[in-house]
Amino acid sequence: MTYSQSELGYIIADSLEGFTYKQKACFLAAVCGKRGEHIKYEQILIKSVGGGVYNKMRALFSSEAYRAQILERLDARGIVCVTPESAEYPERLANIPAPPHVLYCRGRTSLLKGECLGIVGSRRTPASTLAACKKFAGEISRVMTVVTGVADGADSAAVKGGLESGNIICVLPGGMDHIYPSSNSSLLKSVEERGLIISEWQPHIAVQRYMFTVRNRIIAGLSRGVLVVSAPKKSGALITANYAADYGREVFAFPHSLGISAGEGCNELIKNGAALCTNPLDILGAFGLEYKAEQQPLTPGERKVLCFLKDNGRSHVQAVAAGVGVMAFEAVTLLSSLEIKGLVARCGGNNYEAV
Amino acid sequence: MLAKVTSFALVGLDGIPVEVEADINRGMTSYELVGLPDAAVKESKERIYSAIHNSRMRFPVNRITVNLAPADIKKEGSHYDLPIALAILKAGEQIGGADFGGLVMMGELALDGSIRPVSGILPALISAKKRGFTKFIIPAKNANEAAYIEGVEVYALNTLSEAVALVTGERRFSPVETKSFTAVLKSSSYGTDMALVKGQQIAKRALEIAVAGWHNILLSGPPGAGKTMLARCIPTIMPDLTFEEALEVTQIHSVAGDLSEEGIISLRPFRTPHHTATTVSLCGGGNSKIKPGEISKAHKGVLFLDELPEYSRSALEALRQPLEDKQITVSRAGGAVTFPADFMLCASMNPCPCGNYGSTFKECTCTPAQIKKYRAKISGPLLDRIDLQVEVDGVKYEELASEEGGESSAEIKKRVEKARAIQRERFGSPMTNASMGEREIKKYCQLSPDCERILKSAFERLSLSARARSRIIKVARTIADLDYSAEIKPQHILEATSYRNFDVKEQ
Amino acid sequence: MAIRGELRRTGFFGELKAARYLKKQGYKILERNFRCKFGEVDIIAQKGEVVAFIEVKTRSSDLFGMPNEAVGRDRRQRYVNCARFYFYGRQIDCTVRFDIIEVLVGKINHIENAFTA
Structure with a gap:
């Protein structure tokens, strides 16, 4: 990979050990900044780290x-x-x-220029919300690029949704050699390939x-x-939302x-003014x-089950069966078909919920 | 003088005839027992000495040598007492007219001369019959075990004196009468019924499928949801044991020495080893005598592992091979023994450490990492062998109090038996859907393009692991069999995918 | 270790009584106080085809337990060794038995086949 001189300056300055973010910025200004200003930054830097260190770094x-x-x-x-x-x-x-000096990237860097939507959430997210998150990420990623972290829960769900089209950016909290949590490394591998x-x-x-x-500011x-x-x-999700608000971005939230x-x-x-969001179109x-939502054909049975779930919220299979008037195992079949179509989510204990 | 009596040694379930030879010579009074006896056999001298004396006979004062041939098999157990005693008596010319030709004896002696029951009578009898022996003397308390074997003449005796009277022809004894197995089958019951389990229709349906295809099943649910109760009902919906199966099962339990008075096991075994069980107690083993473990005792029945993640990893991993092979070979320095182990595995676990994951009325307090760690205790390869994974619902008070119970075990059993009949016809052997290999799946589980499409989208949508594919197809085959459908239809595939809880979960 | 005095006399008296008893029972006394390098055998007697090696135990009271209890493992081994020595070079065409005779305040108790080789 070849870089221009000014790019190289950033990369090398960022690689210097022992400097903080601000010191690196000063160093850059001192070394490759405008002629009139670099003396000033040199002085500031020498004051904070000492002349010896500065000269060593410079060498x-x-x-x-x-x-x-x-x-x-x-x-x-x-x-x-x-x-x-x-x-x-x-x-x-x-x-x-405080924009990052260098973004270390792996994958399609062209995604950076696109229209991005950050999706953030807690690690402990209810299963139905996760399913919704995945569905939203999937649909939005066809038009925009989804930006998210790599944690369990909502982040992973968003990544899975975004992977369908490949328009997904994952922002790591640390260096590339250290994937946290490590259990998501296989997921990240596919992000690297497609996103x-x-x-x-x-x-x-x-x-x-x-x-x-610090990472959350990049997502925002x-x-x-x-x-x-x-x-x-x-x-952390709230912190990201706050950054977003500070930077003047739109904030959406699931109710x-x-x-x-x-x-x-x-x-x-939502109470403080975030947009309530119930549909990717929002x-x-x-x-x-x-964005044109694609309509999946439903059988009459599936439609009935879906209606029931939409009316009653989270329901047990037996309740669904009783409500729709079929045997429990038939209800299971219908629900599992809807689950495959991404319209209902299983939320543990044989309970299902419409997405 | 020299006397010879035949007894039997057991290697696993296989009986090997043992010649018990006693020789009495003049010389310095002594008693030598040779032929690789273990401690219990060596101690027999004192029991035999007292038993003979207390039966009003004399223990010969002379140089006595007892040999157990063939000399290269280890002789274990206490059942050599009776043959040794009779051989000594004959060699000492106290029962000169005795005839041991073609007679097989087994029995432990008490000091007072009575004959105590021993383990392993049934397998010994069966292999002796195969080798052409037809006349047996066994302890009276083991009579029931022998009562189901036809074409043999079995004398179940109480004391050494009776045995002497029998071999010398002083008294006549009537052989043990043969009993009919069907009668026992009719009179036995499991004491529980599916109708007693309230609600849980999903779990019940899954159990029905599991039993119909002999699939292994994992029940996950909050504490107190009734996992154990459900598991206990599994044998009640299994087809009745056939006589051959019952004999096989009884043999194993006879070797293990835990047969009841009945003499034959007519109910499908239900074994629940505690989670502190070791690999040896599960798979079988032992220092000198290799005994069958829990998985063999669960042969043709159910092995229920409650709280699966609590079992030691090594014990669980040891189950993998028998789950495939339907038998286990236990190898020790003393030799290798193979026991059958064709059991249906039913495991239960909580969905997470606190047990409330997915519960409707209690909140789960576990972090995803904790849940992941908890589930990771069960290795992938073991999970691969469990075709069905179902959630059991926490039960609310109102449901417990309600009257509605659902179908009885007998009704479910009828459907299961029909599905089994279809499978027998298909494979031309007692094979079941669960034991289908890739070749059989290709042959018998052709998927229509519709089904293929559904399966494909299920994999994409639910992020199923690739290994789940053949399991889903196998389960779908069983569901189709229960539906009397020749080909697998989309709804069968859909239902099968819903029983794959653990693959579906967010990583 | 020689036993002297009163004790020796008691023992000797007991052996005498035992020998007399055996003769009455139809035994032929082959040896009395047979000594060899393995030790001493009180009486060797024969009846029919049985040759008995007999240890005689004499007690003036049973305060210290029955006499036969005093024949420990070493003593038994000694008898076996003595018997082997006795038959060394001879054909054993008889049953060799080890007996104990208890002489307790004049009463005699003959334990046949008290121990085996």
């Missing part, structure tokens, strides 16, 4: 061997870097208060607690809007019934995008 920065080593490390992992100097770097992200995974950290950097919050920054599918009172702890944050968001309409 390292200009060392050809070091540059080659860094680039080789990235190439070996098949990682492509996108910097604010690159054409792929999304304008929307560049405009947030894109990005991280603002160098590949070898392990995940730490604070990085999740990349997206035109953020859909919160589930969020308890204090959660939840009372008493479900995973839905309290969502309801709170979101697409807000951005002026079009």
Whole structure:
């Protein structure tokens, strides 16, 4: 992979160990910034890290061997870097208060330029919400690109939905070498093949607690809007929603019934002005995008079962059977057919719910 | 003088004739027992000595040598007491007129001369009959075990004196009368019935399918949902044991020494080893005598593993091979023994550590990671061998109190028997759908394009693992059989996919 | 270890009584106090085809248990060894038996085949 000089500057500056985000920004301004300003930044940097360190870093920065080593490390992992100097770097992200210096990417970097929708949610999300999340992600990803994290629960559901069309971006909390949670690595593998995974950290950097919050700013920054599918009172999903609101993005939220702890944050968001979202069209309409929902043919039995579930909410198979007037195992057959069509979700204990 | 008596040694379920030879010579008084006896056989001397004395006979004072031939098989158990005693008496010329020709003896002696029951009579009898022996002396308390074998002359005796009277012809005894198996079958019952289980229609249906196709099943549900109760009902909907099956099962239990008074096992076994069970107790083994384990004792019946994730990993992994082969070969330094183990596995577990995942009225307090960890305790390969995975509902009070119970076991059993008959006809052997290999699936489970399409979209939509495919088809075949349908229809495939809980779950 | 004095006299008296008893029972006394390097056998007697090696135990009271209980494992082994020695070089065409005779305050109790080789 070849980079332009200014891109290289970002990549190498980002690889310097021991600098914080701000120091890296200063360093960049000092080394390749405008002629008049770099003295000023040099002074600030020397003040915070000391002259010795600064000179060492500077020597390292200009060392050809070091540059080659860094680039080789990235190439070996098949990682492509996108910097604010690159054409792929999304304008929307560049405009947030602290845009990442480098996005380490694997997959289709062209996705970065597209219209993105962030989908976030709690790890403990009810099964029916997960199914809805997957369905939304699937339908929206045909028109927009879905941006999400990699956690269990809502994130994974969104990823699975988005994988259908491949318009999916996963933002990792840490470096590419450290997938957290590790059980999702196979899922990420397929995202890498069909979509894109990005991280603002160098590949070898392990995940730490604070990085999740920092990561959430990228999800919000990349997206035109953020859909919160589930969020308890204090959660990362709410933090993302707050970033989104701060950056002036649209915030959408699923409504939840009372008493479900995973839905309290969502309801709170709606109360505070987030758009209530019950249909992918709600979101697409807000951005002026079009989408034609495909109608799947239903048998009369399936239609009856679906109606029953829509009227009664979450129901047990036996209740469905009694309500529709069929044997329990026939109800199972109908429900399982609807499940395959993605219209109902199984939520444990032989209960089903319409999506 | 030399005397010879025939007895039998058991290697697994296989009986091998053992010649008990006693020789009495002049010389320094001594008693030597040779021919690879184990501790119980070696101790026999003291029992025999007392038994002979207490039967008003004399233990010869001389140089006595007893040999158990063939000398290369380990002789275990206490049933050599009686043949050794009679051989010694004959060699000591106290029962000179005795005739042991073609007679097989087994029995343990008590100090007072009475004959105690021993384990393994039935398998020994069956293999002895195969080898042409027809006359037997066995302990009176084992008489019932022998009562179902035809074409043999079995004397069930109480004391050593009776045995002596029999072999010398002093008294006549009437052989054990043969009993009919059907009569026993009719009179026995499991003491439970599907009609007693309230609600749970899904689980009941799944059990019906499982039994019809001899599929293994996993019940998952909150604590107190009635998983154990359901499992206990499984034998009640299984077809009755045939006489041959009953003999097979009884042989295993005879070797294990846990036969009841009945003498024959007419009910399908239901074994519930506790989750602290070791690999040996499940699969069989033992230091000297290799005994059948729980999986063999569950032969032709149900092995119920309650709280599956609590079992030790090694014990569960050991089940994999017998689940495929329907038998288990236990190898020890002393030799290898094969026991049949054609059981239906029924396992139960909670859906998550706290047990309330998916419950309608209690909230689950587990994190996804905890649930994942809990489920990961059951290895994929084992889960692969469990064709049906069903959720059992937590029961509410109103349901418990309600009268409605549903079908009785007898009604379900009728359907199961019909489905089995269809399978017998199809395979031309007692094979069942669950044991179909890839070849049979290809041959007997042709899917219409419609079904293929449904299956394909099910895999995509529900993110099923590829391994689930053949299991779904097998279960669908059984559902079709229950429906008397020659080909697998879309609804059968759909129903089958709904019993794949664990594959469907979010990773 | 030689036993002397009163004890020796008691033992000797017992053996005498035992021998007399055996003769009355139709035994032929082959040896008295047969000594060899393995030890001593009190009486070797024969009746028909049985040759008995007899240990005589004399007690003046049963306060310390019955006399036959005093014949321990070593003593039995000694008798077996002595018997082997006795028959060394001879044809054993008889039954060899090991007996104990208890002499307790004048009463005699003959235990035939008390132990085996």
